[in-house]
Amino acid sequence: MQDESIKSVSSRPVYPPVEININAAYHLFITEPSASSKVGNLLQQTAAKTHQLIESDNIEELKLQLTELIGTLPLATSVYLAGRETYMWQVYAVLAELGFIKEQIEMLTPTDNSRTVFCCHCYTQTHQVAAAPFECEGCGLPLTVTDHFSKRLGSYFGFQVNAEAKDELPAAEAF
Amino acid sequence: MTDTFKVTVTDIQTVASSIKEFTLSPVEGQLIPFSAGSHIVVEMPTEEKTYKNAYSLLSQPDDPSHYKIAVRLQDNSRGGSVYMHTQVKVGDSLTISAPANRFAPLWQAKKHILIAGGIGITPFLSYLPEFERRGEDYELHYLYRGGQTGAYCNELSEQLGDRLFCYDSATSPRCNIENLMSQRAPGTHFYICGPEKLIEAVMTTAKQLGIAAGYIHFEEFAAPKPGNAFELELKSSGRLLNVSEEESMLEAIEKSGIEIPNLCRGGVCGQCVCRVSQGKIDHRDTFLTEQERSSGDVIMPCVSRAAGERLTLDI
Structure with missing residues (x-):
């Protein structure tokens, strides 16, 4: 009797416009250094509230920094992320590990259309892929890229294009 | 339909003035271990109808030798808690469902x-x-x-x-x-x-x-609240059922011999969802989304009722 209408099979995240959560007790901004201007407007709105901006593109360092910081943050903290899609999801994973929940984490529109792609043949992740098919950095196979997105890895699922007729490679198309 | 099995009441303790604790042991073999936060549904057959109430399991999750439940005598009891408090004696056998869990701890929590x-x-x-x-x-x-x-x-x-x-x-x-x-x-x-x-x-x-x-x-405590009586039509067979004030739609449907998959019987789990083809709905569950509620074409018959005098289900 369960109604199983599946509206969409795509797991590709969508990024609606981000607004400041006025109820939050603390506002934490984490961005790639090149993307810090993206949160300028939001930062301005929180000028009178307790907030902090962290600019870092080193996930390992960021992890240490956040682990130390978390003891001082209230439960009612809102986090805003800006940068490439894969970067935001990597930070998301670090935050989730520290106990943050989805509702507390807002992501701005990714700064470019590039994708990180997970190869289902050799498990390598190729970064900054701008068009598909492309050559996997791990096994060299030409991969097509799906809209299947892993939030844990921040990667899209890729598999060998035209495996049945390897010589017929379609022209690459930008995302 | 969910599996049911027979247990024997092997102990009854009064643990507070309005709360009795029941120990339920398997008639044969062992019970199945459960996860923290699970509940069972206990069937209570009376002359007028069979009550089915959900109770949380409070014994050790990994101990298959017995289950324990505690029942509070409710002020406005629909009969279930009165039955447990006054009818059930040590040595009686009861039919229970397999454990189900709608309230498990989040293990990611710090x-x-x-x-x-x-x-x-x-x-x-x-x-x-x-x-x-x-x-x-x-x-x-x-x-x-x-x-x-x-x-x-x-x-x-x-x-x-x-x-x-x-x-x-x-x-x-x-x-x-x-x-x-x-x-x-x-x-x-x-x-x-x-x-x-x-x-x-x-x-x-x-x-x-x-x-x-x-x-x-x-x-939330899972117990359907009474409401106005109404007429229920089942579209596929054209059958007409009367849902009384004290009875839930799910109970009325079950009484007529039709089984609908169900678990929590409290508007939480979503198992018993049915399509509605006609009639206004008084939504009382916590499962459906706002969108589904306002669409007016789905209902949780375990707790929700007709807002008018008649409702037609597409079953």
């Missing part, structure tokens, strides 16, 4: 704050051994009315020490929900089991403090 109101302590009793085993960080806040609903206080205090906070409305100050919820670190989750008023108080405080709703988890 700290668990349990808030129990009276008989709402029951699901948390199965959390505790599991928390100890895993070395979880937790607190139990127990609100009750002295003598009447404050079962298990002494043994809990022995077991939990300073993790237990008791609030006896007869003798001690009221629990200050705001103090309880503020000054918490990210990753702290709150679980509430108790009356609606308590759940609302926690939700309101969370909102005021800016705490995300995803940190709040609750299990």
Whole structure:
């Protein structure tokens, strides 16, 4: 009797416009250094509230920094992320590990259309892929890229294009 | 349909003036282990109808030799708790469902704050051994009315020490929900089991403090409330059923011999969802989304009712 209408099979995240959560007790901004201007407007709105901006593109360092910081943050903290899609999801994973929940984490529109792609043949992740098919950095196979997105890895699922007729490679198309 | 099996009542203890604890042992073999927060549905056959009430399991989740449930004699009982309190004797056999869980702890949480109101302590009793085993960080806040609903206080205090906070409305100050919820670190989750008023108080405080709703988890007492009587038409067969004031739609359908998959019987799990082809709905569940509610074409027959005199189900 369960109604199983599946509206969409795509797991590709969508990024609606981000607004400041006025109820939050603390506002934490984490961005790639090149993307810090993206949160300028939001930062301005929180000028009178307790907030902090962290600019870092080193996930390992960021992890240490956040682990130390978390003891001082209230439960009612809102986090805003800006940068490439894969970067935001990597930070998301670090935050989730520290106990943050989805509702507390807002992501701005990714700064470019590039994708990180997970190869289902050799498990390598190729970064900054701008068009598909492309050559996997791990096994060299030409991969097509799906809209299947892993939030844990921040990667899209890729598999060998035209495996049945390897010589017929379609022209690459930008995302 | 979910599996049912027979158990024997091997012990009945009065643990507070309005609460009895029942020990249920398997008629043969062993029971199945369950996860922390699980409940079973107990069938209570009476002459007029068979009551089916969900009760949290409060015994050790990994002990298959018996289950324990605690039943509070409800002020406005529809019959279930009266039946358990007055009809059931040691040695009787009962039919129960397999355990199901709509209220499991979140193991990603960094700290668990349990808030129990009276008989709402029951699901948390199965959390505790599991928390100890895993070395979880937790607190139990127990609100009750002295003598009447404050079962298990002494043994809990022995077991939990300073993790237990008791609030006896007869003798001690009221629990200050705001103090309880503020000054918490990210990753702290709150679980509430108790009356609606308590759940609302926690939700309101969370909102005021800016705490995300995803940190709040609750299990409402699962009991359909009575309403107006109405006529129910089943589209496929054209059958007409009468749903009385004291009866849920699901019960009326079951009485007519039709089985609908169901688990919680309290508007939470979503198993018994049915399509509605005609009639206005009085939605009383916590499962359907706002969109589904306003569409007017789905209903949870375990708790929801017709808003008018007639409803047609597409079954």
